[in-house]
Every structure is written in structure tokens, then in C-alpha cells.
Amino acid sequence: MKAPAADQLRLLDLQAVDLSIDQLAHRKRTxxxxxxxxxxxxxxxxxxxxxxxxxxxxxxxxxxxxxxxxxxxxxxxxxxxxxxxxxxxxxxxxxxxxxxxxxxxxxxxxxxxxxxxxxxxxxxxxxxxxxxxxxxxxxxxxxxxxxxxxxxxxxxxxxxxxDIAARTAEREPLAAQIPDDLRALYEKLRASSGGIGAAALRARRCGGCRIELYGTALMEAREADEDEVLRCEECRRILVRTAESGL
Incomplete structure (x- = not known):
């Protein structure tokens, strides 16, 4: 799957909002x-x-x-x-x-x-x-x-x-800016991966499972086009490259 790098970065903003909503819901339940x-x-x-x-x-x-x-x-x-x-x-x-x-x-x-x-x-x-x-x-x-x-x-x-209503209102315009196919993949992964569908790649480490990329996975990430949607080989979450990715 391909998606503009800017849209992939927006996934991190969307993930942050969703995580905040999930945390609020968890707080309410507990x-x-x-x-x-x-x-x-x-x-x-x-x-x-x-x-x-x-x-x-x-x-x-x-x-x-x-x-x-x-x-x-x-x-x-x-x-x-x-x-x-x-x-x-x-x-x-x-x-x-x-x-x-x-x-x-x-x-x-x-x-x-x-x-x-x-x-x-x-x-x-x-x-x-x-x-x-x-x-x-x-x-x-x-x-x-x-x-x-x-x-x-x-x-x-x-x-x-x-607070949930405010964060949900904030989420809607963010989600609308992300391509449908990328958003659908994110939502699917989020539902099956503990609420986290996209994670930042920082210092060659997946922000979702905390596993560091090495070997073939690291080479593929380095060589991938910026619009290529990367996936963590360990947790299968979307890996979003940032200035701190260390590639």
C-alpha cells in the first residue's frame, strides 16, 4: 500500500487522539x-x-x-x-x-x-x-x-x-484527511492490536511493540519509497517514519 508521507504522519496524530479517547473511556470504566x-x-x-x-x-x-x-x-x-x-x-x-x-x-x-x-x-x-x-x-x-x-x-x-466528546470532535477532521484505504487498514489494526494501529518508527524501534528493526527489515525500511506504507514484522502495525527514525 502507498500513501503520501504527510498522510502517514497524520496517522500518528489520529492515533494520539484515539489513544486519548481510549484512556478516557478506560478511566471512566475503572x-x-x-x-x-x-x-x-x-x-x-x-x-x-x-x-x-x-x-x-x-x-x-x-x-x-x-x-x-x-x-x-x-x-x-x-x-x-x-x-x-x-x-x-x-x-x-x-x-x-x-x-x-x-x-x-x-x-x-x-x-x-x-x-x-x-x-x-x-x-x-x-x-x-x-x-x-x-x-x-x-x-x-x-x-x-x-x-x-x-x-x-x-x-x-x-x-x-x-472530554471524550471534545476529543471525538477533534478526531473527525483528522480522520477525514487520511485516505480511505489507509484509514481502513489503521482501524482494522487498531481493533485487533490493543487500540494501536499505527506507531512511530524512532531510533529503528517500533513504537508499538518496542522491537528494534534489524537485518532485512531494516534494509527494506531504508530502501522503501517515502510513500510506501511500512508494517512492523513483529506486531504488523503500520510503521510511520519520522525525522527520528534513525534510518
Missing amino acids: LPEHAEIEKTAGTLAELRDELSTAESGVEELDRKIHQLEEEVDQVRTRAQRDQQRMDSGTIGSSKELERLQHEVETLASRQSALEDDELVLMEERETADGARSEVQTRFDAATEALADLEVRRDTLETEIDT
């Missing part, structure tokens, strides 16, 4: 915020489960306390009813009065036991609520941290996208 967001999101998911478990524990204790309160009310109501019957003086027999007195005493004992159980549950509930509050605090902090990270990531990505 922003530290991505890993931090993933880690924080994982922590947040764990805390969400922990918080759900803590809330369920508090709700279960509330249910048990409410159940005990209802039982205490029932026992208290029954005891009051029996006491009212005793105080009314309408009890006909001493046996019936004795039975009611025993029942009132039994109900008082039952009420006391229920209230003790309720007190224990309320203490457990206070401890559980404290644990829930502690998890909630960590959950809120992680939520805030994740939001901050996402804002920082979005800001950086926007800045990078702006």
Missing part, C-alpha cells in the same frame, strides 16, 4: 467510585437485612406485650367483678363467699405474674429497640455514603464524557 459503590451497596444490602430482622424482633415483642396487656386487663376486670359481688353483700352462703375470696386472691397472683412477665418483655423491648436504632444509624450512614459516591461518580463521568 473509576475507584465504581468499586466503592459496589462495596457500599453490598454493605447496605446486609444492613437492610439486619434492620429488617431487628424491626421484626421489636414487632414480635410489641405483639407479646400487647397480648400480656390484654390478659392483665381481663384478669383485672374479672377480679373487680368478683370483688364487687363480695362487697355488695348479696352472697348468700359462706361457701360461695369463700370461693370468691379464693378466686380474687388467685386472680391477684395471676395479675402480678403477668405484670412481671410484661416488665421483663418491656426491658427486652427496650434493648431490642436500642439495637434497632444502632442498625438504623449505620443504615442511614451507608445510604448517605452511597448517595455521595453516586453523585461523585456521576460528576466524574460527566467530566470524562465532555
